[in-house]
Amino acid sequence: MVAVLKVLVLLGSGITAGVLFCVALSVVPTFLRLPPHRYIEVHRLIGRNYDPTMPITVLSGTVIDIALAVAEHRGTPRVLFGIAAGLLLGVSAVSHLANVPINRTVKSLPDGAVPDGWPDPRRRWRNWNLLRTGCAVAALGTNAAAVVLAG
Template structure:
């Protein structure tokens, strides 16, 4: 029972994380580029305020549930959960060390007085976002593979 709960919570949290980052990649980031810069900055600042705690908490929950799942499993499936946990950690670290500092700088900008390196910082933010999105999606995929492998192993043991 603890393994099934850990598996369900790991799948749920990594799936939500991957989905949120992927949605941002294909919908929110292009919207930033489609609107005037003053609207972009206002929207981005409001989004940071709303998302800051939620997304970082979701990354931490993904890391914790993947770790819990790894504890409940035996080799070789354990390594899929460990890998998913490391990828969730990657998303968290890239966010904390890459995106968050840039977000802090963006909050101080106004469209009328942008720093000279604003375009490069926005590009770097996108690069970090792409990395954390890829890590979150890969974590989710590893957990899907893990579920398939554990079912296959269970079926083989029952036959």
């Protein structure tokens, strides 16, 4: 059972890191280059399929990391699984406390022209996304090290 959990935690943290890396590398630069009304339209389309898949993936990985930390008998892998759980929890926290509220605000805007004085959230959204991407990539690396060291 522990071997299955190790595969699942690598799969989950790999998907999380991969998706967020792709967003940082390709989606965010596209968002930044679009005129505001097109950005809002594209943001609505792109974000549609991330929920509930990504929250389930991230939180499942967190729970599995905690289970592996509890199940592991050796100190270093146990600590690494715990750190990876904390990093994935960080991904979730940044998503729910920063990126998701911005997403909701963008999606609530009416179609058409952007209102005068609209506070463009793209740079803030990018910065938060880079933070959660860094946490996700670090979680993947930490999980990989834990799995290797656990044997």
